[in-house]
Amino acid sequence: MSNQLIQPRTLSGFRDFLPEMMIPREKLMETARKVYRSYGFVPIDTPTLELSEILCGKGSEETDRQMYRFQHGKRDVAMRFDLTVPLARFVAQHHNELGMPFKRYHIGNVWRGERPQAGRFREFAQCDFDTIGTNSIASDIETVLVINDLIRAIGFEQFKIRLNNRKVLNGILEKANLAEHSVAVLRALDKLPKIGPEKVRLEMLETTGAPDSSIDQILMLSQISGTNREIIQQLGTLCEGNELAEQGREQLSEVIDATQALGLTEQNLEIDVSIARGLDYYTGTIVETFLTDLPSFGSICSGGRYDSLAQLYTKQQLPGIGASLGLDRLLAAMQQLDLIPNTKTTAEVMIVQFDKSKLSEYLKLAADLRRQGIAVELYPESKKLNQQFKYADRRGARAVIIAGTDEFASGVVQVKWLADGTQTELPLAENSNEIAEWLKTRLTD
Template structure:
């Protein structure tokens, strides 16, 4: 064993999640899992390691740059960058076992060697759900409805799911005079970041890509028209603004159906709207796109996705339409904390069983028996293993945030009683009095008393 002393540290851009942080992560994951399953999605678990040939070139040069690739033995390998390419591989590889439409969810870590920043990690948990094999807008509407249900279940009461369609965007770019693929993309990207950068910068970028002053002024004229549309009648207004673009018409027809279905799914209208400036980064989207914004949170989107009808075939799979979206676990939790939706919970442990005298075998045995009896009733119980005095043990329980402590000294053992202590109720005065708030009760009443204190 190599026993050279090293400074213990994480790889930059990754971190450890300790006790109470994991409770919160698990709570969010369980809620998402619950909603995914309520909507009939089934789980899929793929390995973090994929063959390099499966990943390479799927995310463009930037994605390859940010990917972890390595060789072991004769195999060229990589760590997954998202759950979408593994999904495409699974669909290709297990096509005969799967029953289509295939609705699956995937929750697990993905890896990107991005520049670490506050809240941006190189290893983070993505929670994806996708519907493979359905081309109709009902699937996209269900993706939006699930997003709404999950966010509400998590406790969010103010958010906006923004909807758009790539074809609408492409058509508007064309109608605005973008006549090359590069200019179209630049228009889309400019609309997408309107809220983040100022117009001068956008103007400069358009110029760099070869846009004439006339084209730039046309771009901003259209942009202002888009920004001034009324939410209530937006589909109709867009139709009137761009009457001659078949792509716009096609995308709007789909958005219109989606809006109709989303209403049937029971999503209240204040939680979603068409935003004709929404573009989303990834090139592979082909139809509806969506992302969730919480203005108060001062952070980008907390969910995002869209339709990608060509991706599975492009990744070597069968030609199947697909749509889906993704929740970023770390981002969701960060917003929940910012908005005060969740309160930190120090521990899940409910009862601390102290050992009156750690040097007395009778005392140790009694404590073991009490702890075992509580655990058998499903009470989360920590058995003290600190060799110090009872006071020292109780202070540990208190520091851990455990609400109830139990112990029995020789006097109590003789009488068949136990001491139950309320550590959760605050005391008056400067310092918490560790000796207050305790009751001696018959041992057979222990469970009743503990439940009463926990309620």
């Protein structure tokens, strides 16, 4: 064998998760699972690799270009670039077994060969939930409630869910005879917060060639402001006479009424008539979610209602609504906000190996504590005490248990609390119950 070492490195755009990042990442996933499950969403998983034919079916040119696609044997295969296309294929394929309505969540990695840049990776986790097979407004309301519960459970109170309805936009476009220019108009409208109404107006005039009066009708959307109820009221005039727009306004109103009754205020849920989210896919309610402390970070949880999830794979009409938590993006946001604790351990308690001949006693003590629900690490070697303490410190352990021949002889241990260096003597008797109780009290402080 050659002695030439292979340089250990990762591919550009890919990364390792070290424990200090993977611990909060696992916690985020656990939190998402818990919230989704509390609403009866059920987990599924789909393959990383699918036939390119399946994955390319729905993608835009851009996603097609970004796909990791290759030949495997005789097959043209690709790695999934989102969790929505696999969901569509999945539901079309297993429709009868699943039964409708079907509420699923899916936490998994996706791959996109984008140009790597700060905070953008080629492999990242998404965390989707969808309710399929129903047009009921109850699911739109529930989607907003899930996002609210989710972001709160993760630990944020300062966030804003922005709500809109594509029917309002599409109806107003119809009213202004701009339906055929919807793509250009919505694209311009999306820029409203960035470039302001005058530049949006110019862009619309240029791309549509429509008369000023039509553009004015659309731009009245940018004048709308106030509380959610005030916005709904102001939308009244704008939507009047167009069935689609009125339906959209009514749906916005139902979502606001129901969520307000449950305590969601403008603090966390705000109608924003300018958001359009994708140009063809969504057909009703749309949502985006922003962290108040990182306004320019972009939406961390977005989604909306669609009329037809799986039309490429089945004739079955499958309406639904869902949203996707950008889990790794949220993790990056939390890192920017300094919300990631510097913990490198899953065990807050460490037992030092003070005396090698007492290994069985240390193992017994550790087993006792684990049985009582305390995660505990036994330092694997009987090295010098200061080295063992350094290890505990570095990893963020909170308590260290020390016992040598003298302690075992008198049936006690010393527990050192690392934050203040205090040391407490506790009895070993009765399956270490007293030590466990003491630790539990201190660790939950």
